[in-house]
Amino acid sequence: MKNLKYIYISLGILALTACNDPEDVDLEPEVVAEALVELNAGSADFSTYVSLGNSLTAGFTDNALFIAGQENSMPNLLSTKFALVGGGAFSQPLMNDNIGGLLAGGTQIEGFNPRLVFGGAGPVDLEEVVGPVASTTDIVLNNPTGPFNNMGVPGAKSFHLIFPGYGDISKLVEERANPYYVRMTGATPNASVLELAMAQSPTFFSLWIGNNDVLGYALSGGDGTNLITDQPTFDFAINTLVTTLTSSGAKGVMANIPYVTSIPHFTTVPHDPIDPAENDFAAQVPTLNTVYGALNQVYNAMGETARVVVFSDSLNNAVVIKDESLTDISAQITGAFNANPAFPVFVTQLGLSEEAAPLVASLLGATYGQTRPATENDLLVLPSSNVIGTVNEASFAALSAANLPPEVAGQFSVEGITLPLADKWVLTPEEQDEIKIATDAFNATISSAASGASLAFVDANQLLQDLAQGGVTDGDFTLTANLVTGGGFSLDGVHLTARGYALIANEFMKAIDAAYQSNFEASGSLFNIGNYPTNYSPALQ
Template sequence: MNSTMKNIKYVLLSAILIGFTACSDDDSNDVVIVPVPELNTGELDLSTYVAVGGSFTAGYSDNALFKAAQEKSFPKILSEQFAQGGGGDFTQPLANDNFGGLAVAGNRILDPRLVFGGAGPVAIESLIGPKTVSTDIAINNPTGPFNNLGVPGAKSFHFLAPGYGSLANFPVAANPYFVRMTGTTPNASVLELAMAQNPTFFTLSEIGGNDVLGYALSGGESDTNAPNYNPITPNAVFEGAFAALVNGLTVNGAKGAVTNVPYITSLPHFTTVPHNPLDPTNPDFGPQIPMLNSIFGAINQIYDGVGQPNRKVVFSESAASAVVIRDETLTDISAQITGALMASPTFPAFIAQFGLPAQAAPLVANLLGSTYGQSRQATSEDLLVLKSSSIIGTVNTDSVAFLMGQGLSQQLAGQFSIEGITLPLVDKWVVLPSEQEEIKEATDAYNATIQSVADAKGLALVDFKDILQKAATQGVSDGDFIFTTALVRGGLVGLDGVHLTSRGYAVMANKFLEAIDAKYGSNFIEAQVKADVGTYPTNYSPTFQ
C-alpha cells in the first residue's frame, strides 16, 4: 500500500432515479458516490526505474530528439506516476534546445525537427530560417547516470555492443545519441549502463522495431552496395540479444514490462501517400497524358507480346492514376523491349516526333528497354514511403545528366526523367508486397521470442502490435479521445509518420500501466494514477523554443 496517499478521491456519477413514494410525488435525483481506491503498488518496488529501448523510449518525435518531447517521453510520464507509489528520481539525457538536431564539433549531422506547414510536415527552418544546432556530442554532453536509456536507431544487438557510445567509433560503429550518455565510460554497452544502476523495475521497449524499420524506411533496399542498405536482423540474432537483455536486467530480481513489435507498415509513413496520386486536373500532368499514353502504348504492345499485360502503363484523363515503379521482383525484359523496338519498322517514325533522327533508334531503344524492363504501375498493395510525396512528378537531375551524356537534348532528357511518370520510382521509395511479407515474417518471429521470454521471466507484456493495429483500423480510446494513425489529424503519430506525438506517448504510458496492473497486482488505472492525455500536446509551434 502506498502510505503517502492518505486521502481517498471520489468520482461523482449522477443517476436520475424516478420513483413514487408514499410521502412525496416529486422526482428525485440521487448522487452516487463511487470511491476511488488508494494506489496499491502490489508486489512492485519502483524505487529505481530504468527504461531501455529505442526512439519511442527516448521521446523522439517529429523526426528529431528535442527537450520538450523528451520531457514527455513515455518513461518520464511513467516515472511521474511511479513517484506516487515510491518511485525515485528519473534523469534523462536532455537535448540543449527545442529545435532538435545533432552536431559534432560544430558540424551538423542531423537536422532539426519537422513542423506543420499548413498542408503537411515541413522542415522547421523552412518557416523560421536557419538555426544553429546546439546539441553537440563532442562538446556538451550531459552527465549521467541516466534512467532513460532510450537510443534512437538502435537495433537489438546494439544494446549489447561495447563502444556503441564511443565518440572515437563514430560514425562507423557508434550511435550519436548513445555517445551523449556514456560519459567517462565510452565503451560501456547500453545494458551495462542499465545494470550499473541496479534497477528494481525496468521497461524494455521497441526492441526489434529498428531491426525491421530500417529495411522498411529504405523501401526494402536489397542492394548491398546501396548507401541506404539496411537489412532485417536475422531472428537468431534478435533472439539471443533479447534474451541477454532480459537476463541482465532481471539478474537481481527486478520486475519489468516489455513491448512486442508492431507491424510497422501500418504507420502513416507507409500509408499516407496513395499509390495513385497523379491527378489529371493538375496542369503540369493532365495535358501531357495523351503524349505519355502514346509513348507507353508502344511499350505496352511489347508487354502483351511477352505475356506480361500486368506491366502495362496507362494514364487516365478522368481519374487519378497510379505512379510507375520499378519492381525488382519482375523478370527483367529489357532485352526483349529493345529488340522489339528495333525490329519495328515504325520505330524510326515514332522517335521522329521527339526530334530525333532515325540513326538514334538503337540508342533510344536501349534506353527504353533499360528503363522499363522491370517497371509497372503501382497498385493498392504497394506502399509508398512518406518522402516519396516530395519527389513524385519532379525531374531527376541525375537522370537528366545521364541521358544528356547519351546524346539526348536537355529538354528531351528532362521529359524522360520525371519521377513516377516517365522515370519509374526506384526501390527506396516503394515497399513492395514481397518486402512487406519479409517484414511481417520477421516481426512475427521477434514477437514469438518476446512472448516466450516475457512468460518465462514473469514480465508484463504491452501488446503494442495490437494497439497499433486497432489505431490503424478502428481507433484507440483514452479518456475523451479516440486516436488513429492518420498523419497530423490522428493525434497518435507525429509528423515524421513513424514516432508518436507527446500525447501519443501519454497513451503509451497508460497502456504500460494497464499491463503492469494486470501482471503485478497494482491498481494505477483504478486509482486514477495515470496520464491525463488531454494535457499533452500533439504538435509544437515552429516558434516554440
C-alpha cells in the same frame, strides 16, 4: 517537364473547441463519484526504474529528439506515476534545445536535422516556417552527465543494446557507433547500453526494443541498404537483455513490435497520387500514352499485361515503379524495338533523328525492364510525396550525357511518371511479406521472453493496429493513425505524439497492474491523454 510537380497531399488540422453556450450547460444535479482505492505498487519495486529501448523510449517525435519531446517520453511519464509509490528520481540525457538535430564540433551531422512542424498543408522543416535555426546540441562540446534512467537510443536495434563501443565517438566514421548514445556514455565510451543500465542496479525496468530490426528495412523501401536482423541474432539479444536485467530480481515490462502497415509513414501517400488537374498533367497524357503505347505493345506480346501503363486525363493515376521481383526483360524490350522497322519513325516523334533509334531502344529497355504501375497493395513511403513528379537530376544528367536534348532528357526523368520510382520509395507486397514474417517471429521471441521471466507485457502491435483500424478511445479522446489529424502519430509518420506517448504509458501501467497487482488503473492514476499536445509550436525553441 523539368522542375514540375504533380503531387500535392492536402492535410488539415482538426480543431477541437469547447462550447460555452447557455444551452450546453448541464443543469442536472451533480453526481458524486465513488471514492477510488488508494494507489499501491503491488509487488513491484519502482525505487530505481531504468528504461531501455530506441527512439520510442527516448521520446523522439516529429523526426527529431528535443527537450519537450523527451519530457513527454513514455518512460518519463511513467516515472511520475512510479514516484507516487516509492519511485526515485528519473534522469534523462536531455538535448540542449527544442530545435532538434545534432552537431559534432559545430558541424551538423548529416541526417540529424531540426524537427518537423506543421506548415499549413503538411509536415515541413522547421526552417521553412521560422527561418534559419541552429541546433545547439553538440556531441563533442556539450554532452550531459549521467547516469541516465532513460536509456532509449534513437536508431538502436536489439543487438545494439548489448554492443560494446556503440557510444564511442571514434567509431562514428565506420558507422559502428550512434551519436545519440555518444552523448550518454561519458567517460565509459565502450560500455554497452545494458552495462550502463545494470550499473544502476535497477529494481524495475521497461524494455521496448526490436522495432528498428525491421523498420530500418521498411524505411529504406526494402532496397537492401538496411537489412532485417537475422533471427538468431535477435533471439540472442533479447534473451541476453532479459536474463541480465532480471538477474538481481528486478521486475519489468516489455512491449512488442508494431506492423509497419499500422503507421502513417507507409499509409499516407496513395498508390495513385497523380491528379490530372494539377500542373496541366492532363495535357501531357496523349504524349505519355504514345511513349508507353510502344512499350505496351512489347508487354502485351510477352503476356506481361500487369506492366501495361495507360494514363488518364480524368482520373487519378498510379505512379510507375520499379519492382525487382519482376523478371528483367530489358534485353527483350531493346531487341523488339531494334527489330521493328517502324521504331525509327517513332523516335522522330520525340524530336530525335532516326539514327538515335538504337540508343533510344537501349535506354527504354534499361529503364522499363522491371517496371509496372503501382497498385493499392503497394506502400509508398512518406518522403516519396516530395519526389513524385519532380525531375531526377541524376537521370537528367545521364540522359544528357547520352546526347539526348535537354528537353527530352527532362521528359524521361520525371519521378514516378516517365522515370519509375526506385525501390527505396516503395514497399511491394513481397517486401511487406518479408517484414511481416520477421515481425511475427521477433514478437514470438519477445512474448516468450516476457512470459518466461514473468514480466508484464504490452501488445503494442495490437494497439497500433487498433489506431489504424478505426482508432483508440481513452477518456474523452479518440486517437487514430491518420497523419496530422489523427493525434496519435507525429509529423514523421513513425513516432508518437506526446498524446500518443501518454496513451502507450497508460497501456504499460495496465500491463503492470495485471502482472504485479498494482492498481494504477483502479486508483484513477492513469493519464488524461487530453492533457498532452498532439503538436508542438514552431515558436518552441
